[in-house]
Amino acid sequence: MNIRRWWRRALILFAVLGPGFVTASAGNDVGGIATYSAAGAKFGYIVLWTLVPLTVSLIVVQEMAGRMGAVTGQGLAGLIRENFGIRLTFIAMAALFFINTGITATEFAGIAAWAQILNLSRYIVVPLATVVVFLLVLRLSNKIVERVFVVFSLIYLSYVVSGIEAKPDWGAVVHGTLVPAFSPEAGFLVTVVGLIGTTISPYMQFFLQSAVVDKGSGPRDLFNVRADIVVGSFLGIVIAGFMIIANAATIHHASLISHKPPLDIDSAQAVDFALALQPLAGKFAADLFAFGILNAGLFTATVLPLATAFIICEAFGLEAAVDRRWSEAPFFYGLFASSIVLGAGLVLLLPADKLFAFTFYAQVMQGAVLPLELVLMLIIINRKRVMGKYVNTRTVNIIAWATAIVIGGLAIVYVVQSIFGLGGS
Amino acid sequence: MTFHDGFLSEMIGRKAVVDTAGRRLAVGRITDFVVEHPDDTFPKIDALVIKSSSGKHLAPIGSIVDFESDGKLILRDVPSRVAPPDDEALYLVEDLFDKQIVDVDGRKVVRINDIEVARTGGALRVVAADIGFGGIVRRLGGGSLGRNLVDRLPRALIAWDNVAPLHDLNPTQIQLSVSDSRLARLHPSDLAEIIGDLSARDAARVVASLDDETAADALEHLDAETQRSIIDDLGHERAADIIEEMDSDDAADLLGDLPPEQQERLLREMDAATAEDLRELVAYDESTAGGLMTTDYMWIYPHRTVAATIAKIRDLAPETEFIYYLYVTDETEKLLGVLSLRTLLLSAPDDLIHTVMESDVVSVLPDVKATEVASTIARYDLLACPVLDEEGKMLGIVTVDDAIDAIIPERLKKQLPRFTKRHRHERIEHV
Numbered sequence: 001m002n003i004r005r006w007w008r009r010a011l012i013l014f015a016v017l018g019p020g021f022v023t024a025s026a027g028n029d030v031g032g033i034a035t036y037s038a039a040g041a042k043f044g045y046i047v048l049w050t051l052v053p054l055t056v057s058l059i060v061v062q063e064m065a066g067r068m069g070a071v072t073g074q075g076l077a078g079l080i081r082e083n084f085g086i087r088l089t090f091i092a093m094a095a096l097f098f099i100n101t102g103i104t105a106t107e108f109a110g111i112a113a114w115a116q117i118l119n120l121s122r123y124i125v126v127p128l129a130t131v132v133v134f135l136l137v138l139r140l141s142n143k144i145v146e147r148v149f150v151v152f153s154l155i156y157l158s159y160v161v162s163g164i165e166a167k168p169d170w171g172a173v174v175h176g177t178l179v180p181a182f183s184p185e186a187g188f189l190v191t192v193v194g195l196i197g198t199t200i201s202p203y204m205q206f207f208l209q210s211a212v213v214d215k216g217s218g219p220r221d222l223f224n225v226r227a228d229i230v231v232g233s234f235l236g237i238v239i240a241g242f243m244i245i246a247n248a249a250t251i252h253h254a255s256l257i258s259h260k261p262p263l264d265i266d267s268a269q270a271v272d273f274a275l276a277l278q279p280l281a282g283k284f285a286a287d288l289f290a291f292g293i294l295n296a297g298l299f300t301a302t303v304l305p306l307a308t309a310f311i312i313c314e315a316f317g318l319e320a321a322v323d324r325r326w327s328e329a330p331f332f333y334g335l336f337a338s339s340i341v342l343g344a345g346l347v348l349l350l351p352a353d354k355l356f357a358f359t360f361y362a363q364v365m366q367g368a369v370l371p372l373e374l375v376l377m378l379i380i381i382n383r384k385r386v387m388g389k390y391v392n393t394r395t396v397n398i399i400a401w402a403t404a405i406v407i408g409g410l411a412i413v414y415v416v417q418s419i420f421g422l423g424g425s
Numbered sequence: 426m427t428f429h430d431g432f433l434s435e436m437i438g439r440k441a442v443v444d445t446a447g448r449r450l451a452v453g454r455i456t457d458f459v460v461e462h463p464d465d466t467f468p469k470i471d472a473l474v475i476k477s478s479s480g481k482h483l484a485p486i487g488s489i490v491d492f493e494s495d496g497k498l499i500l501r502d503v504p505s506r507v508a509p510p511d512d513e514a515l516y517l518v519e520d521l522f523d524k525q526i527v528d529v530d531g532r533k534v535v536r537i538n539d540i541e542v543a544r545t546g547g548a549l550r551v552v553a554a555d556i557g558f559g560g561i562v563r564r565l566g567g568g569s570l571g572r573n574l575v576d577r578l579p580r581a582l583i584a585w586d587n588v589a590p591l592h593d594l595n596p597t598q599i600q601l602s603v604s605d606s607r608l609a610r611l612h613p614s615d616l617a618e619i620i621g622d623l624s625a626r627d628a629a630r631v632v633a634s635l636d637d638e639t640a641a642d643a644l645e646h647l648d649a650e651t652q653r654s655i656i657d658d659l660g661h662e663r664a665a666d667i668i669e670e671m672d673s674d675d676a677a678d679l680l681g682d683l684p685p686e687q688q689e690r691l692l693r694e695m696d697a698a699t700a701e702d703l704r705e706l707v708a709y710d711e712s713t714a715g716g717l718m719t720t721d722y723m724w725i726y727p728h729r730t731v732a733a734t735i736a737k738i739r740d741l742a743p744e745t746e747f748i749y750y751l752y753v754t755d756e757t758e759k760l761l762g763v764l765s766l767r768t769l770l771l772s773a774p775d776d777l778i779h780t781v782m783e784s785d786v787v788s789v790l791p792d793v794k795a796t797e798v799a800s801t802i803a804r805y806d807l808l809a810c811p812v813l814d815e816e817g818k819m820l821g822i823v824t825v826d827d828a829i830d831a832i833i834p835e836r837l838k839k840q841l842p843r844f845t846k847r848h849r850h851e852r853i854e855h856v
Contacts, residue, residue, distance in 0.1 A: 073624025074525075081523045081536065086564045089523075218625035218654050316561050317536030331558065388626065 018228035019211030020062065022146055023204050024236035025153045029300035030110030030293055031103060031366075034359045035198040036240045037273040039191050040247030042263040043183050044256075045168070045176030048244055050192055052177065054199050055237045057403040059230055060396055061374065064381050065205040066225040069212030071390045076209045076377070077315035083380050092376070093312045097339065099369060100203050100308040104343030106359040107304070110297030112347050113270035113355065117290040123348060130344045133302050137336070149299035155292050156239045162280035163242040166249035173245060187265060189414050190364055196407055197367025199240065203304065205373060206311050219390065246276040268356045305339035364414075371408035374400060430543040432555065433458060433517060434564045441475045441498040444490065452503050453477030458517040459508070460551065466586045467550040470542065473498070474508050474516070481508040486549060517551065526554065527589040529607045532615040534591075534622050539563055541582060554588050557581025591627050609639045617646030620655075629658035632667075641670035649682050656683070656691075665694030672746060673699075674719040674827060677706030681716075706821070714798045715791030717831055718812045718821030721745055724752045727761055727779035731772045738766075747824050749808050753782050760786060760811055760819045788813045791820055795831040802828050 039047045065076060072079060077096075081089045108126050115125035136145050182188060208229070217225050251273070255262055263272075274289035281288045313320030313332050320332040350358055378400055381392050392400070437456065442449045457474035472483040482504035491499040511519060521537050528535045538560025541553040555563075559578040562571050589607040608616060608631065620628045620643060632640050632655050644652055644667060656664045656679070668676045668691060680688050680703060688707070692700040702720045709715025723745055725734050734751065742748050751769065753762040762782035772781045788811045789798055802810050802825050809822045 071624065071626070073622075073627065078525075078536075082525075085523060086538070086561060090561075090565055216621070216648075216650065220625070220654060220657075316558070317538065317556055318558065 018224065018232075019208050019215060020066065020225070020229035020232035021235070022150060022211065022232075023062070023208045024232035025150045026207065026300055026303050027199070027201060027204050027236055028153065028156055028239060028296065029103075029107060029198075030113075030297045031106045031201075031359055031363045032198045032240065033110070033243065033273075033293055033296060034106075034270065034356060035191075035194045035363045036243035037247045037276060038263065038265055038268065038360055039195055040244035040276070041251035041255075041273060042265065043185070043188065043191065044248040044252040045172045045245070046181045046183060047191065047195070048173065048176040048241060049178065049180045050195055051199075051237055051241055051244075054196065055233065056399060058200050058237070059233045060399045061200055061205060061377070061403065062208055062229045062233060063226055064377055064392070064396065064400065065209040066212050066217075066229050067222060067390055068377070068381055068387070069209040070217045070222055070225055071219050071387055073213055073218075075213055075311060075314045076206045077311045079380050079386065080376055081315050083383065083386065084376070089315050093315050095369065096203070096206070097308060097312060097335070099366060100304055101339045101342050102346075102362050102365065103201070103203065104301055104304050104308075104339055105346040106362045107297040107301035108344045108347040109350075109355040109359050110270070110293040111301070112352070114290045114294040114297070116352070117271050117274070117286050122352065126344050126347055129298065129301070130340055132298065133305075133340055134337075136298075136302050137306055145302060149295065149302075152295040153299070155288075155295060156243075158277060158280055158288060158292070159239060159246050160242040162277045163246035163249065165279035166246055166276075167279075168245050168249035177241075185262065189410065189417065191265075193367040193407070193410050193414055194360055194363040195367075196410070197365065197370060198363040199237070200370055200403075201363075201366050202370050202373045203307065205377065207303075207307050210307070210310065210314070222390075243276070246279070247273060250276045250278060265360055266357045267353065268360075269353065270356050270359075301340070301343070305336050305343070308339050309333070309336035367407060368411040368414075371404045371411065374404035374407075378404065431541070432560070432563060433522075433540045433542060434560070436473075436492075436498075437518065439496045439498055441473075441484065441500055441504075443500050443503050450503070452500065453482070455498060456481065457508075457519055459483060460515045460517060463515040467545070467552055468515075468585075469548045469550050470517070472506075475500075475504045482506060483508050521554075521590070525591050526583075527591065527608060527619055528554075528556070528583050528587060529589050529610055530583065530587040532611060532619065534619055535583070551585050553582040553584050555580075555582055591623065591631065609635060613639070613642035614646045616643040621647060621651055625654050625658065629655050633659060633663065637666050637670045640667045644668075644679070645671055645675040649678070652679050653682060661690055661694055665691045669695050669699050672719050673702055673706055673721050673821075674717055674823075677703055677709075678711055678716070681707045681711065709791055712795045712831070713791060714789045714793045714795070714810075714812045714823055715820070717795055717798060717823045717827050718791070719747070719824065719827070720821045721747065722752060722809070722811075722822045723748055723750070724754050724758075724819065725778055727753050727755070727777070727782070729778050730774065731769060731776045731778065731781065732774035734769060734778060735774075738769075747809060747822065750822075752811060752819060752822070753778055754819055758818045760788065760813055760817055762786060763811070786811065789823070790814070795828070798823050799828040799832045 068074075068076065068079060074082075077089070077093065080092055084092075108129060111129045112122035112126055115122045212225055251263065254260075254275075270293065271286060271289070274286040277285040277288050309332050310320050312318075312335055313329075316331075318331045319329040326333050347355065378392070378397070380386055382397070384391055439455050441452050441455060443452055453475040454477075455473050456476040458470045459472040459474060460468045461471045462468055470486060472485045473489070475482050475484050483506040484498075484500050484504040485506075488501045488504070489498065490501050493499065508514075515521075517540055521540065523536060523538075525534050525536055527533070535554075535556045537554045537556060539555035540551055541555060542549055543552045544550075545552075557578065557580060559575045559580060562575050562578070565571065587607070608619075611619070616639070620631055623631065628651065632643065635643065644655065647655070656668075659667070668679060671679070680691065683691070692703060695703070706715070706718070706720065709718075711717075723738065723741065725737065729737075738748055738751075749766050751764050751766070752760060753764065754760055762779070762784040763786050764778065764782040768781055768783075787801060787805050787807065789801060791812050791814065798810060801807070802823070807825065809824045810828075811822050812820045814820055
């Protein structure tokens with residue numbers, strides 16, 4: 001087989017992969033693996049149904065972001081600035097920086113978990129990883145980095161294979177997917193909020209909209225933009241579903257048979273979830289799992305701080321470009337560097353056995369913030385002077401508002417529950 | 426009136442009071458500023474918008490008694506005129522704060538953080554847009570710490586005559602008249618880069634506001650996809666006018682990318698001769714000499730004198746872009762020779778063209794590949810290379826800039842502005 005020809009073909013394939021696909025790949029990050037794994041391991045197939053409404057919401061929300069980008073030629077941050085003024089923009093950007101830095105930390109936590117599985121010290125590996133991230137961004141073209149990581153993302157397909165190899169109870173899988181069920185167990189609600197937060201991460205909308213703008217897509221390209229988003233979202237959700245199935249069929253199943261207490265998220269370790277890959281990889285399960293989270297962690301740790309810096313600079317009209325020198329774009333590089341350094345530093349400061357719980361609760365936080373982002377998007381996208389004839393249709397409005405209200409409600413119930421100690425995990 | 430030069434953000438939110446017989450009556454707070462003639466170079470602020478519980482009212486500049494040091498605005502009488510709706514007047518805060526504009530001097534799209542005003546000639550005028558970090562800090566407040574910070578930050582102000590808004594300032598006019606003249610000052614390739622950064626709607630609006638020639642120059646520098654979306658939005662008549670002004674090779678490339686019906690409709694709007702030329706050019710493959718060539722060149726007969734030829738160049742040069750080579754042809758357009766502008770200028774006025782021309786001409790056939798044309802031009806150090814048919818009849822010329830464009834990889838073109846920027850700054854300083 002001619003390697004060069006194969007490589008060329010692969011490159012052509014990735015040239016047509018749009019922002020939606022890349023966003024979906026970036027969305028299956030360390031937090032995604034952690035949350036889907038924990039959900040499947042703890043609750044089994046009964047959480048699968050949440051992915052159905054989540055798919056609808058994900059597509060609707062991302063389509064809104066893509067449409068806003070194509071019609072206005074501006075990123076979400078720029079639109080927030082134009083529509084809500086500088087104070088709200090400042091608050092939103094501060095929140096975005098805070099959350100994205102937290103998510104960056106979870107990516108480094110994934111890299112630390114990789115180090116742990118390979119018996120390396122995280123105090124060496126994580127600082128090295130920050131250097132690698134800096135080099136990737138500053139020395140290589142963004143597009144190349146993106147494509148390499150997207151290729152490596154194919155490793156997630158091992159969850160699909162492993163999920164099938166584990167011979168799950170397909171009847172239970174179908175039942176769990178189609179019939180909404182709630183577990184009385186503690187931690188169900190927080191898991192659902194985490195699933196929402198990791199599937200429709202707030203940063204993904206910013207990222208996607210900017211990527212659509214960057215690509216130069218206009219209202220004429222809406223069909224392609226939408227197709228790309230739908231395909232990317234479906235692929236992301238299918239992989240998420242199989243992560244849940246693989247974990248349910250192995251870890252959850254085992255705990256049922258042995259009458260062990262269900263998994264405790266607060267004390268879980270990333271390596272515990274390598275078991276889900278055992279039906280496929282046997283004794284190499286831990287290595288495969290480790291490589292998966294390393295790839296996920298490095299990819300998103302590279303893309304996210306960069307995107308954060310771009311978004312904030314866009315909001316405040318500051319110079320932002322990787323090909324500028326430090327002195328030409330001090331705020332851009334400052335934000336980028338501090339997001340990475342703070343994220344990596346946080347991982348080194350946290351106790352090693354709390355890194356998984358930290359990663360999980362970071363997703364819950366994303367879920368809790370999502371309604372606020374949705375409200376901003378909904379207000380902007382329904383303004384005729386911004387969107388012209390491309391304002392939301394009624395159906396899209398209903399689904400998007402329902403998403404915002406349901407998630408907001410869940411987040412509030414969760415907070416109230418935790419305060420009164422009624423649940424929590 | 427004791428207005429100080431300063432920024433609008435420092436006035437927004439201040440209390441407005443009316444002083445009647447020593448008693449002060451609060452009438453609201455300053456929220457915005459109204460400009461009636463936004464097209465002026467440094468537009469005058471005509472009124473302040475005072476917001477109170479009873480709504481927004483206008484306080485004309487003339488009714489201001491004092492602006493106290495503690496920040497209170499003293500008015501002669503209670504503002505009573507109801508503020509006009511947004512589409513009938515320009516509100517500086519509502520319409521311009523946080524919005525994108527083109528910085529004509531810096532050649533990029535930026536966002537307005539604050540607006541600087543100054544007292545000149547008895548009026549309060551808009552003088553500059555603040556696009557820097559200082560403007561953000563000022564608007565966010567932050568007390569004395571913020572003020573200290575602002576003083577330390579480098580200022581980033583754009584003089585108002587270099588500000589070209591992307592949205593219409595004066596809603597009653599259809600064209601962006603201010604932006605029009607200001608944007609036309611930009612180099613076409615810079616203008617094209619800015620247009621490329623805008624949304625499809627804004628891009629079409631900006632192009633529509635330009636005169637045909639500037640629009641054509643800018644369009645030539647845009648990528649095919651953006652060109653197409655702009656042409657679609659402009660409407661046939663206007664689009665045809667602009668395409669007519671473009672270099673024939675660029676115009677043909679653009680038309681070639683359009684669906685046949687649209688191509689035909691546009692060609693029918695143009696004058697017959699131009700349309701005929703373009704029809705021929707569209708037929709050639711874009712990556713060949715035929716696709717690269719322009720039909721816009723200077724030709725002369727061999728029996729003319731040098732003096733008459735120079736007179737003809739003077740006559741035609743404004744219409745013709747490339748005048749550095751003159752192509753000598755017979756009545757059947759067969760190419761006989763070529764001479765450069767240099768040769769022409771150095772020859773005696775009475776010399777006949779055929780005695781001074783170079784009759785050994787390097788040329789290419791229309792189906793020759795772009796890369797070959799480029800290497801021909803490079804090998805013979807030409808500024809342009811004629812394209813001839815099998816019988817030696819002149820079809821057009823490929824100029825060196827189009828040849829470079831055709832062979833430089835897309836990736837490299839995108840990197841160019843980085844190097845050219847500094848260079849252009851030097852040029853401006855020398856002027």
